[in-house]
Amino acid sequence: MNQNDPIAPSTSKPAASLLKRVAAMQTASLCAAALVALLILLAWIFRDLRPGYPHGWYLMKFDTAAGLLLSAAGLALLSARQAPSRLWCARVLSLLILLLAVTPLYEHLSGRSTGFDTLFVTDPTSDKPGLMATQTAVYLLLMALSLLVATLPYRLSGTTVVVLVMLLVLHTLIIFSGYCFDVVQLFGQSMSTRTSPHTLLCMLLLVIALIGWRTQLGYFSVLAGSGLGSRLARKILPLVLLLPFALMLCSTAMVRAGWLTLQVAVGLTIAVMAAALAALVAMMGRRINHLERGLHELSLNDELTGVLNFRGFEWLGEQSFREAQSSHSVLTLLVFRVEGVNEIGETYGHEASSHLIQDMARMLRESFEPADIIARTGNDEFVVITKDENTGGVIALMRIGEAIEALNAAGGSYKAHFSVGEATSDPDAEETFHDLIEKAGLRRRERWRVEHVFSGEGERTSAAASRSPPAQPSLHDASS
Numbered sequence: 001m002n003q004n005d006p007i008a009p010s011t012s013k014p015a016a017s018l019l020k021r022v023a024a025m026q027t028a029s030l031c032a033a034a035l036v037a038l039l040i041l042l043a044w045i046f047r048d049l050r051p052g053y054p055h056g057w058y059l060m061k062f063d064t065a066a067g068l069l070l071s072a073a074g075l076a077l078l079s080a081r082q083a084p085s086r087l088w089c090a091r092v093l094s095l096l097i098l099l100l101a102v103t104p105l106y107e108h109l110s111g112r113s114t115g116f117d118t119l120f121v122t123d124p125t126s127d128k129p130g131l132m133a134t135q136t137a138v139y140l141l142l143m144a145l146s147l148l149v150a151t152l153p154y155r156l157s158g159t160t161v162v163v164l165v166m167l168l169v170l171h172t173l174i175i176f177s178g179y180c181f182d183v184v185q186l187f188g189q190s191m192s193t194r195t196s197p198h199t200l201l202c203m204l205l206l207v208i209a210l211i212g213w214r215t216q217l218g219y220f221s222v223l224a225g226s227g228l229g230s231r232l233a234r235k236i237l238p239l240v241l242l243l244p245f246a247l248m249l250c251s252t253a254m255v256r257a258g259w260l261t262l263q264v265a266v267g268l269t270i271a272v273m274a275a276a277l278a279a280l281v282a283m284m285g286r287r288i289n290h291l292e293r294g295l296h297e298l299s300l301n302d303e304l305t306g307v308l309n310f311r312g313f314e315w316l317g318e319q320s321f322r323e324a325q326s327s328h329s330v331l332t333l334l335v336f337r338v339e340g341v342n343e344i345g346e347t348y349g350h351e352a353s354s355h356l357i358q359d360m361a362r363m364l365r366e367s368f369e370p371a372d373i374i375a376r377t378g379n380d381e382f383v384v385i386t387k388d389e390n391t392g393g394v395i396a397l398m399r400i401g402e403a404i405e406a407l408n409a410a411g412g413s414y415k416a417h418f419s420v421g422e423a424t425s426d427p428d429a430e431e432t433f434h435d436l437i438e439k440a441g442l443r444r445r446e447r448w449r450v451e452h453v454f455s456g457e458g459e460r461t462s463a464a465a466s467r468s469p470p471a472q473p474s475l476h477d478a479s480s
Contacts, residue, residue, distance in 0.1 A: 019215070022223075026079065026212035033205035034072040036198055040065040044121045058125045059196030063117060064132045067100040067140040068202045074147040075206065079213045087151045094148035101140035108134050108189075126192040133188040135175050135195045139203055142168045146210065162220070165210055172203050173241075180245060181252060232287055236280065247273055302376040304354060305361035313375030317385050320373060321425065321433040324387070328427040333440045334384040335421040336360070341380040360418065367399035383440075 037060075043049050044062040074093040077086045103116045108131075117123070117130030146164040175195050178186025188194020195203075214220040222230050223237070251265035260268070300312030308316065317333075324331045338360050345353035357380070364374050364382060373385040386396065397420070423440035425431065 022212045022215050026209045029205040029209040029212070030072050030076055030079075033202040033209070034069055036202050037065045037069040037072065040198070041069065056196060057198070058123070059192075059194065060199045060202075061117070061123065061130055061132045062121045063100050063104070063130065064136050064140075064199055067097050067143075068199070068206065070097050070100075071140070071143045071147070071206055072209075075209050075213060078147065078150055079209075090147060091151050094144050094151070097140055097144035097147070101137045101144055104132050104137040105134065105141065107131060108137070127190075128193050131193055133193050133195045135171070135187055136199060139168065139171055139175075139195075142171060143206065143210075161214065165207075165214060165220070168207055168210065172200075172207050175200055175203070177245065177248075180249060232284065236284070239280070243276055244273060247276075302361075305358055305376050307361050307365070307382070308373065308375035310375065310377045313373065313377055313383055316373050317375075317383075318433045320385055320387075321436065324425060325427055329387065330427060331425040331436070332386050333423050333425070333436050334386065335440045336364070336382040336384070337419050337421075338380045338382070339417040339419065363400050363403045366403060367396045369396075372396075 039053075040057060040060045041062065043053050043057055044065070050057075070093045074090050074097070077090040077093070103114055107113060107117070113131075117128075117132075121130070123129035142164055146161060146168065149160045149164065175187045178184070179197065179200065184191070184194065187200070211220055211223070215223050222233050247269050251260070251269045254260040255262055255265045300308055300315065302309040321331060338356060341353050341356060344356060357376070360382060361374070361376065364384060368374060368384055368386060371387065373383075375383045377383050384396075421440050423436055425436050
């Protein structure tokens with residue numbers, strides 16, 4: 001995509017199915033808002049249509065209906081496939097909406113009439129003919145700026161559009177709360193100059209359409225993502241938006257019915273809201289902890305065997321080493337290399353070599369203590385850190401031999417060998433964890449070799465233990 005394109009792709013990769021539903025919701029919202037605004041415009045232009053309209057239709061002024069209709073058209077242009085002609089049309093519409101918003105704001109602030117409000121149609125229904133409410137003018141101003149800035153390249157408009165959209169949402173919710181709690185100052189200057197209910201409906205629909213469009217871009221893409229965070233946001237957002245209104249409406253109704261005094265209602269509302277938010281925070285914390293544990297295990301565990309990978313070995317091994325040094329205890333590090341893995345894979349297939357590695361991991365888990373650290377640090381290499389100071393893991397090696405003999409009872413078609421290198425930490429020496437790793441790989445001590453015939457249709461062979469100098473083990477990242 002060109003650097004000068006006004007729209008930049010989101011990096012959060014929203015789910016395709018959700019984007020389709022969001023696009024359908026956006027289209028429906030735009031069409032509904034445009035239809036309401038168009039019907040009001042027709043009523044202002046054609047007097048013969050007015051008797052069929054519901055009472056109060058005239059509270060949406062001509063300029064208000066025109067601004068809402070232009071806003072719907074501008075959003076539709078930006079939501080469609082980008083082209084220079086569409087962008088220029090969207091900019092022109094944004095400037096027209098800006099003009100419709102700035103003029104009434106000037107009249108409200110200065111107290112002077114410009115005559116622009118009745119330039120196209122007369123309005124005998126108000127003491128201030130054709131003048132929209134300040135709240136409506138502010139909404140159109142924010143919408144015009146949002147559309148205008150959105151036509152700029154994404155690197156210039158991204159954060160600004162997010163701020164403007166959030167201000168639009170806040171402004172719309174303030175007007176909505178004014179109607180919920182019958183506070184005229186929040187939705188108008190008088191009952192004849194106010195943001196009407198059908199104007200508020202169009203505002204809500206346009207905000208929904210605007211957020212739906214921005215879900216494909218930047219900040220709001222979290223609402224349409226396929227990840228756990230996005231799913232959590234979609235579940236919590238409606239609750240966060242509706243809970244305060246529901247609580248306040250209930251408390252207001254109880255005050256009006258005489259069941260509660262105003263002070264008691266306010267105290268109960270605050271207490272319930274605080275408890276609900278605390279429960280919400282606790283639920284989010286539990287969910288995030290669960291997600292963090294899952295990611296932690298995914299990043300530290302080997303996928304094939306379920307034991308730690310090299311990263312997990314380094315992280316937990318370093319911690320265990322430091323604890324041993326501080327308590328002046330001894331750690332034994334054993335490096336196991338399964339020999340012949342590549343040859344078995346070439347001869348019997350990749351599945352056979354995978355079974356060999358999995359059997360080795362299982363034997364290590366069964367032979368060592370749960371507190372010991374077991375990791376796969378290479379394609380054919382395992383590492384065990386044990387705190388067995390007395391035997392240095394010899395008993396565990398004997399258990400491995402017994403496990404091999406148990407497997408040999410089923411017979412097998414090929415043999416596998418493994419060698420083990422060993423190193424013991426010195427709590428009195430100034431050594432590091434990586435020094436211990438080097439010691440396990442470089443020190444030539446006597447090593448065990450165990451022959452194992454894995455299960456198959458071949459001849460049974462018993463396990464044997466012998467002492468031989470195998471190839472030098474080396475710790476490396478297990479990427480295969």
